[in-house]
Amino acid sequence: MTLPDRSALSRRDYLRTLVAIGGATALSACVSESGAVDVPTGTDDPESLPARQHAWNDVLSRDDDGNVQSPEHHVLLPLSLVDEPTDAARAQVEDALRTLERAYEWSNEGLVFTIGYTPAYFDRFDDSLPESVALPEPAALTAAENPVFDEFDAVLHLASDHSQVVLEAEEGLFGDHDDLNGIAVETDLTGVFERLEEQRRSGFVGAGLPAEHTDVSGVPDSVPEDAPFFMGFRSGFIDSQATEDRVTIEDGPFAGATTQHIESLETQLRTWLEQDSHPMRVRKLFSPEHADEELVGDVGEKLTTTNGLTDERIDATEADARDGVVGHAQKAARGRIDGEPPLLRRDFNTVDGDRPGVHFLSLQHGIDEFVRVREAMTGADLDVGNANNGILSYIFVDRRGNYLLPPRSLRALPPTNPQ
Template sequence: MTLPDRSALSRRDYLRTLVAIGGATALSACVSESDEIDVPAGTDDPDSLPERQHAWNDTLTRDDDGNVKPPEHHVLVPLSLVGEPTDERRAQLEDALRTLERAYEWSNDGLVFTIGYTPAYFDRFDEPLPESVALPNPEPLAAGEDPAFDEFDAVLHLASDHSQVVLEAEEGLFGDHDELNGIEIETDLSGVFDRLEDQRRTGFVGAGLPAEHTDLSGVPDSIPEDAPFFMGFRSGFADSQATEDRVTIEDGPFAGATTQHIESLDLQLRTWFEQDSQSMRVRKLFSPAHADDDRVGEVGENLSASNGLTDERIDATAADARTRGVVGHAQKAARARDDDGPPLLRRDFNTVDGDAPGVHFLALQRSIDDFVRTREAMTGADLDVMPANNGILSYIFVTRRGNYLLPPRSLRALPRANPQ
């Protein structure tokens, strides 16, 4: 494996590139670059961690407006089961995951992670999933898309502010690395899962990180310096996110679980930044009124804990399409809100996998139906507006989709379809 030319990249970009490459050589380059980072140790009592795997918000840091700050580095490791899910393999997987929890604090500075299982994994059991779990096979969700589907067994999502931590955790579980943050690894995942390296996905979130990729032909120089996401604006405001309670399955044997959808998207950033004005970008991403009232700022700095969408603006979506000839992405998607607010907890991140800009749009919701309903609202096939002005639809291209169940921690190791 060839490492990138260190002298051609900023330190942050070099570390990001090492995460994308993965493997032992990338890890050792990363360690020598990360001059003695002090990574906080985990807990001696993993049972003290929350029962929900997706309980990240209480431990993650917040920005000045109180919005959750996602970790900077992400790896999605697709997994294929080596044999049948036996109790011995369950114990081995649980041991290995507990080693991660002992090694790293459950935080941005340490490591947060989840393991999720596909419908294909659960198909091997005689009994179906209980009725309280809605986990259909992934399918195309919009006209014209032809995505590949995640049909392997499971995915491990590793996230940390330190590139060294995500790489080390992955190598500890699947490679030859024998120590995690000073803790000896007694159990890895060999004989339980194979890592599907050709489908490994990586990414990053953080102000200034997208603009470090203007060396790629798909990323224009005009991308704002401080943008945290490729399309140029802040995202993930507290008021437009579901709470962790809202996305949790409450009943049945998988109480405490959630479902996860991963939609991978390629982005047409040159057209986005070079064809449209800033004001048009605000109309298409937020709503026409956001642009009229200059509510957003260059990258969303004028917004705080809300994306500024009022009930009135959300209800005006169809009228905006007709009378203004343009509708906003957030405005459309917000039509899926109900009495409990937005149904999706979005934890998406930027990617340059394949040397092209994209997004791995990862969303948690109580049921995959909540995702489908929100995606339909976002697609806005019902709206009387030309495709180029229908939010961001003409700049995004879906390449993959996957549905997962993230069981509660106590059932995370190779769960049976019906644990009762």
């Protein structure tokens, strides 16, 4: 493993690069760079933690407008089962995950995480998933797509404001680190799961972080200095997101669960930022009216808790398309159900493979709701050229996967019929 040249990078970018590399050597370099990081410890009382794995919002930080702020560092760790699930293996997985919860506070200052399971994992059981769980196999959603599908067994999503925490947690879970924030690792995942390092994904979110990656091919100097995302604008407005309650499965043996979709997208960032003017990017990302009325600002700072997609702006989608340009968010908003957004997005930037992109991660009641929004966003029904059809000509799907995030009580190798 070759570590990055420390002298050529800012401290933040160096730590982000270490998270992307992963492994014990990167962890050692991260510790050397960060020194003693004051990370709050977790709890010995599992009952004090939320019953839902995806219950993050109450413990994450907020911006000045009250929007939930994603943790700065993220790792998506694909896992493959070594053998068929047993009660002993379930106990081992649960003990290993409980070690994380004892070591780190359930927050962005500590660690939040989920473990989700693919349709391929559940296919090994004789029973089918209950009707309350809508978890189909991943599929291409347009004729232009040819993604690789996530067909391993599970994915572990680790997130923290501290790069050292996500690296340390990953290494501790696989027997390469004996101590997590002062807590001895007595049980790990080795022997139950194999981590698929070649499919490991990482990323970051935070104002100014995208602009620190102009050394990466495909990231131009024109990335806005204060933007938290590569596309140049804020995202994750609380009133334009589904609530955690909205995405939770309420009935059946998996009550308290949710479904998760992950798309790994490559972005044509140089074209996006240098082909068009700022007003045109606003038109394509939000709506023409957002640009005409100057609703957005340089990086979305004028938008407070909502993306500004009113019923009138959504209803104008077809007319705007006929006039020549239609917005990405405007199209996607047509997928709302009874006026409410069905998706809770937790996506983040990436430079995996030394190219700019985004790992689009969404939670929803069922994968069919993601498909509904994705089809609305594609805008195949609209009379508009591809170049002006939102951001379609700037993003390309590389990978796609569907997952069930069971409630905490069933997160360790769940059967299809937990009863």
